[in-house]
Amino acid sequence: MIPLTYMMSLSAIIFAIGVAGVIIRRNILVMFMSIELMLNAVNLAFIAIGSRLGSMDGQVIVFFVMTVAAAESAVGLGIIISTFRNRETVHADELTLMRW
Amino acid sequence: MPPFLYIFLGALAIVSALGVIVQRNPIHSLLSLISTLLTIAILFIGENAVVVGFLQIIVYAGAIMILFLFVIWLLNLQVESGPTGHLALKAFGSLGAALLVTELFFLLAPPHLQVKFTQEPAGYGSLASLAGKLFTDYLVAFEVTSLLLLAAVVGSIALARRLPVVVEEPQPRVVEKIAS
Amino acid sequence: MTIELIAGAIKAILMIVLGLNLALFLLYFERKGSALIQDRIGSNRVTITGLGQRMGMPNLGIINTTIADPVKMFTKEDFVPEGADKFLHTLAPFLALFPVMITFVVIPFGDTISISGHRIGLEAANLNAGALYLLATIGLGVYGVALAGWSSNNRWALLGGIRATAQMISYELAMGLAIVSVIMTFGTLNLQEIVRGQGGVWFGFLPRWGIFVQPLAFILLLVAGAAESKRIPFDLPESDSELIQGYFTEYSGGKQAVFMLTDFAEQALLAMLLTTFFLGGWQVPWLMRDGFHLPGGAFLAVPALAVSILGIIAFLAKVVALCTFLGLVRWTLPRFRYDQLMRLGWKGLVPLGLLNVLLTAFVVVATGRVQ
Numbered sequence: 001m002i003p004l005t006y007m008m009s010l011s012a013i014i015f016a017i018g019v020a021g022v023i024i025r026r027n028i029l030v031m032f033m034s035i036e037l038m039l040n041a042v043n044l045a046f047i048a049i050g051s052r053l054g055s056m057d058g059q060v061i062v063f064f065v066m067t068v069a070a071a072e073s074a075v076g077l078g079i080i081i082s083t084f085r086n087r088e089t090v091h092a093d094e095l096t097l098m099r100w
Numbered sequence: 101m102p103p104f105l106y107i108f109l110g111a112l113a114i115v116s117a118l119g120v121i122v123q124r125n126p127i128h129s130l131l132s133l134i135s136t137l138l139t140i141a142i143l144f145i146g147e148n149a150v151v152v153g154f155l156q157i158i159v160y161a162g163a164i165m166i167l168f169l170f171v172i173w174l175l176n177l178q179v180e181s182g183p184t185g186h187l188a189l190k191a192f193g194s195l196g197a198a199l200l201v202t203e204l205f206f207l208l209a210p211p212h213l214q215v216k217f218t219q220e221p222a223g224y225g226s227l228a229s230l231a232g233k234l235f236t237d238y239l240v241a242f243e244v245t246s247l248l249l250l251a252a253v254v255g256s257i258a259l260a261r262r263l264p265v266v267v268e269e270p271q272p273r274v275v276e277k278i279a280s
Numbered sequence: 281m282t283i284e285l286i287a288g289a290i291k292a293i294l295m296i297v298l299g300l301n302l303a304l305f306l307l308y309f310e311r312k313g314s315a316l317i318q319d320r321i322g323s324n325r326v327t328i329t330g331l332g333q334r335m336g337m338p339n340l341g342i343i344n345t346t347i348a349d350p351v352k353m354f355t356k357e358d359f360v361p362e363g364a365d366k367f368l369h370t371l372a373p374f375l376a377l378f379p380v381m382i383t384f385v386v387i388p389f390g391d392t393i394s395i396s397g398h399r400i401g402l403e404a405a406n407l408n409a410g411a412l413y414l415l416a417t418i419g420l421g422v423y424g425v426a427l428a429g430w431s432s433n434n435r436w437a438l439l440g441g442i443r444a445t446a447q448m449i450s451y452e453l454a455m456g457l458a459i460v461s462v463i464m465t466f467g468t469l470n471l472q473e474i475v476r477g478q479g480g481v482w483f484g485f486l487p488r489w490g491i492f493v494q495p496l497a498f499i500l501l502l503v504a505g506a507a508e509s510k511r512i513p514f515d516l517p518e519s520d521s522e523l524i525q526g527y528f529t530e531y532s533g534g535k536q537a538v539f540m541l542t543d544f545a546e547q548a549l550l551a552m553l554l555t556t557f558f559l560g561g562w563q564v565p566w567l568m569r570d571g572f573h574l575p576g577g578a579f580l581a582v583p584a585l586a587v588s589i590l591g592i593i594a595f596l597a598k599v600v601a602l603c604t605f606l607g608l609v610r611w612t613l614p615r616f617r618y619d620q621l622m623r624l625g626w627k628g629l630v631p632l633g634l635l636n637v638l639l640t641a642f643v644v645v646a647t648g649r650v651q
Contacts, residue, residue: 001217002106007143008209010110012201014117014136020197021121024190027180029172033120033133036164040140043156045208051147051225054218056233059152059225062144063234066152066159067245071252073164077171078259084175085262127368127430134423154412162419166449169426173442226408227469 007048015041026092028080032073039069106146113139124180126172130165137161148225283398291404292385299384303544306603308345310544313604314611353540356533361433364530368431373531373538376424379417380545386410387552388472389595390562391569393588402562402588403472410471411463414553415456418508422448424542425527432530440526443516443618447507450625451514454504457633458497461640462557465493475561479568485575487565490558496636498558504629505553507621509546511606513613516621551602559598562591 021034043062050058119132144153315322390402429441466477507514528539572580
């Protein structure tokens with residue numbers, strides 16, 4: 001089997017790219033996609049460790065993470081749509097209504 | 101899986117992930133994200149998690165990303181023109197991500213990392229063993245997740261619908277009869 | 281190990297070539313068959329140096345559709361419309377073709393044969409989760425259509441693309457439920473095992489085909505699959521009388537040929553799926569490994585290689601018969617309106633699919649198939 005270090009570092013790199021995406025990009029949809037990247041990186045880590053421990057728990061947890069990500073995407077995109085309808089923008093810098 | 105395939109898939113995943121955050125056209129970002137998801141699904145299958153790998157393609161790349169695509173269409177997002185955000189933000193973000201990956205590397209993936217490798221039981225990653233675990237050890241989580249999905253369906257419809265527009269009845273005009 | 285690799289590669293190439301050739305045959309069948317039903321002649325103008333006409337034979341139009349049409353399509357000018365996203369516009373046809381092509385490799389077209397001592401199973405990839413692979417690749421087929429509609433910078437193409445995407449994701453659900461019922465009946469995700477489970481007979485004469493066990497799932501998969509591959513009566517996305525050509529309006533030349541190929545290849549794929557799950561795949565009725573066990577007790581010994589070849593011929597015959605049936609449906613029925621289509625998908629097929637899954641679950645547990 002390929003050494004665990006490889007899979008964990010791949011997961012860490014994709015997670016960090018996701019974090020960079022959330023910080024750097026100001027378009028809400030691209031920020032959302034970066035969040036999905038982070039979730040996938042964590043899924044990869046779960047599967048890698050689960051298959052080396054010989055336990056199915058890793059796969060079950062990935063199953064639940066996938067389902068919760070689906071639910072969260074649906075609701076999050078609904079929020080983005082209704083924000084767009086009210087504010088006419090998806091640029092995060094222009095959504096400053098709650099600032100002091 | 102032969103090691104060179106792992107390295108190729110890993111490189112492809114990293115390049116696609118970079119493509120998500122770098123590109124200006126939101127649909128190009130979406131395509132890069134789909135490519136990342138497919139690569140990670142193949143890595144799942146390579147780790148003997150066959151059913152979860154295919155579920156990743158069916159659920160994530162086949163349904164959730166289409167939802168993203170529909171929202172991009174609905175909002176009619178165009179290619180972002182001009183520089184977005186401050187240079188300081190980009191520098192800080194990249195530096196922060198680099199620090200994060202270094203820290204994660206030393207904590208989670210040090211080169212001497214040893215996990216006691218247990219032989220995978222027969223039928224590992226098959227649908228039967230996944231279902232066995234789901235319906236015995238994780239039954240409560242399973243039922244709660246189905247309730248969560250129901251809540252998500254109702255919530256997203258409630259958030260994204262257009263409120264019915266109230267049209268006022270035009271008042272009947274009183275026509276004065278002009279005495280002729 | 282190496283011989284399995286080579287055999288696998290040969291089988292994969294064979295299956296993809298079979299898919300492409302079926303698509304070409306379907307193109308010919310489309311023009312001549314629809315002409316027959318509509319009381320006209322169809323295409324019969326192109327000959328090679330007038331050979332047939334001079335000998336008094338009527339021209340069958342084969343040269344027209346199999347040689348002249350592809351040559352015409354690939355030599356037309358290949359343009360990208362102004363203001364369109366060039367990368368997406370070029371990518372979309374191949375993104376549409378790719379999932380269909382890679383689905384052909386998991387369909388079993390015969391039982392195992394032995395060549396010089398090696399037993400080779402007659403499907404290109406014996407996946408233990410074959411049915412899940414099918415669902416995955418069917419789900420990926422949406423992207424080509426969606427991106428073709430969006431990247432054309434044409435509002436009718438966009439409308440066709442949106443309708444196509446909504447239709448495909450709605451009917452994917454019904455397809456998935458039908459396939460899940462079949463999986464529960466046969467107890468395995470492996471397609472070769474599902475076909476093997478359809479051997480044998482009941483009551484001495486009825487072959488154990490899936491259609492006798494799951495008739496509702498057959499109808500569900502037929503209707504949902506026809507909607508998924510955008511066949512008439514579900515061809516609203518490319519309704520020729522309303523949206524010019526729907527999502528591939530702005531395509532010409534080779535890329536349009538790729539879209540047409542995808543259309544016919546999806547039809548062939550649907551026929552192969554129906555054959556595998558419901559019509560017994562490569563099983564010939566009453567043919568076992570050693571010969572014909574006819575009802576009434578007669579036994580006809582058949583050599584092993586002939587059994588395999590009979591299986592392959594049976595598979596091809598069933599696929600061609602189903603393609604003919606799908607073509608007949610295409611030339612007879614008018615098309616659905618958009619809201620009727622959506623209503624059928626969500627309010628008709630999905631509840632029926634769920635009901636079918638529930639009934640199948642009851643029957644499977646009651647007859648003790650589950651440990």
